[in-house]
Amino acid sequence: MPIIHGFAPIVSRHAKILILGSMPGEASLTANQYYAHPRNAFWPVMAPLLKIQANACYEEKIIALQASPIALWDVLKSCKRRGSLDSNIETDAQIINDFQAFFSEYKQINHVFFNGGTAESYFKRYVLTNNNNDLIKVSRLPSTSPANARLSFDDKYRIWHEMINAALNNF
Secondary structure, three states, rough: OOEEEEEOOOOOOOEEHHHHHHHHHHHHHHHHHOOOOOOOOOOOOOOOOOOOOOOOOOOHHHHHHEEEOEEEEEEEEEEEEEEOOHHEEEEHOOOOOOHHHHHHHOOOEEEEEOOOHHHHHHHHHHHHHHOOOOEEEEEEEEOOOOOOOOOOOOHHHHHHHHHHHHHHHHO
């Protein structure tokens, strides 16, 4: 099984929030775009927060993210995985992104949201324990993946907006 590699972060100097996934799925890797799967709810959920249309072109989405106080990245830099499910990630082949360098460069980020439980688990296991960063708040959001069918789109939308807006209002 080949090693797959994630993407660079989408971040600007004024970002205060970081949203972390685990590793892009096959559709995203093929398109070379975060959250490219047509049934992933990430962009439809984020569009109003970014003041764009959910069906905006990818370049417009990136520009909107960079103009906002929200950054986007993944916990894993690379891994081995068959398919797109997080449960298929091989634990012995995971490489974590360099969060120490990231947070050193983007010191103003003080809240990390996880797009699902796998990203949260990896971050807490491999990042928080190594860096002991007590200045960063962490919160799990429901996964926007189509594999997360236990919540409706409306529930995901409501939870994401409540939690991100609460964090933004604390700045």
